[in-house]
Amino acid sequence: DADVTQTPRNRITKTGKRIMLECSQTKGHDRMYWYRQDPGLGLRLIYYSFDVKDINKGEISDGYSVSRQAQAKFSLSLESAIPNQTALYFCATSDRTGYDEQFFGPGTRLTVL
Amino acid sequence: AQSVTQPDIHITVSEGASLELRCNYSYGATPYLFWYVQSPGQGLQLLLKYFSGDTLVQGIKGFEAEFKRSQSSFNLRKPSVHWSDAAEYFCAVGVRTTSGTYKYIFGTGTRLKVLA
Numbered sequence: 129d130a131d132v133t134q135t136p137r138n139r140i141t142k143t144g145k146r147i148m149l150e151c152s153q154t155k156g157h158d159r160m161y162w163y164r165q166d167p168g169l170g171l172r173l174i175y176y177s178f179d180v181k182d183i184n185k186g187e188i189s190d191g192y193s194v195s196r197q198a199q200a201k202f203s204l205s206l207e208s209a210i211p212n213q214t215a216l217y218f219c220a221t222s223d224r225t226g227y228d229e230q231f232f233g234p235g236t237r238l239t240v241l
Numbered sequence: 242a243q244s245v246t247q248p249d250i251h252i253t254v255s256e257g258a259s260l261e262l263r264c265n266y267s268y269g270a271t272p273y274l275f276w277y278v279q280s281p282g283q284g285l286q287l288l289l290k291y292f293s294g295d296t297l298v299q300g301i302k303g304f305e306a307e308f309k310r311s312q313s314s315f316n317l318r319k320p321s322v323h324w325s326d327a328a329e330y331f332c333a334v335g336v337r338t339t340s341g342t343y344k345y346i347f348g349t350g351t352r353l354k355v356l357a
Contacts, residue, residue: 130287161344168250170331170349171285178342186344218284229275230345232284 132154132233134219140239147206149236151219157222157231160202162186162194164234165216174217177202209240243268243336247348254322262351263316264332265316272342273335274315276306279350280328288330289317302326327355 132153141147151160159178163171173186175194183194191213195203206213219233244267254260266272273292277285289300296308306317315332332348 131271159342163347168349170247171345171347173344174344184338220285229287229290230285232277232286234284 132219132221132231134217134233134236137234140241141209142165142186142241143208143210145209145240147209147238148152149204149219149238151201151202151204151233153219153221153231153233155221155223155231156199157221158199160196160220161220161222161230162192162202162204163220164188165217165218171218174204206231206240207237209238213226214238214240243334243346245332245334245346245348247330247351249333249351250317250349251352253354253356256324257321259300260317260319260322260353262330262332262353264313264315264317264348265313266332266334267313268334268336270311270337272315274306275335275345276300276304276315276317277331277333278302278328279331285331288317322353322355324355324357327353329353339351 135150161176163173172188177183177196180196193205193223219235220230222230246265264350275290276288288304289298291298291308299305329350331350331354333345335343338349
């Protein structure tokens with residue numbers, strides 16, 4: 129079974145809808161991250177969480193919110209989706225050191241019409 | 242500001258040929274450097290990482306990378322490319338945050354095409 133799972137894997141929605149992307153991990157890591165990938169722009173950090181009570185904004189947090197429900201679960205929400213949020217979204221985890229390897233989920237492809 | 246530059250958006254090589262993917266970073270402190278590979282439809286997989294010590298690091302799938310502090314570079318190499326290496330490759334640097342923890346900054350990626 130995959131260590132980092134994301135649901136859904138694909139989602140098509142309409143402008144203005146609320147969307148939640150979910151991430152679960154079985155690696156026992158404290159740290160979790162949400163990235164967005166756009167062609168030609170690489171991965172950009174949206175939010176990151178170093179434990180359940182610690183949530184931090186990344187470089188492109190506007191229009192997004194997150195919830196760390198438990199050590200193993202980290203959700204990303206788009207309160208009112210817009211077309212330029214169409215992208216591939218990745219969740220990742222890392223251990224307590226933070227500078228060690230990040231383990232990535234398979235990604236969620238989101239399309240906002 | 243911290244940044245990672247991958248100057249080659251696309252690279253095409255023939256199977257069996259050697260490969261070098263370039264990565265330059267801008268970071269004032271000692272960098273933690275990574276190369277990840279993303280196969281089509283997949284998440285990112287770590288190829289190799291550099292924290293300290295020997296500046297030539299070996300990774301999985303026959304890849305290696307060399308850290309050159311004087312050039313602020315961490316180029317990825319493979320002596321003989323296989324068709325299965327066709328993928329997108331990302332360089333990343335771990336940077337220290339104001340809270341003392343670390344986060345990654347990724348380059349924009351290099352897409353590798355392998356000709357049979």
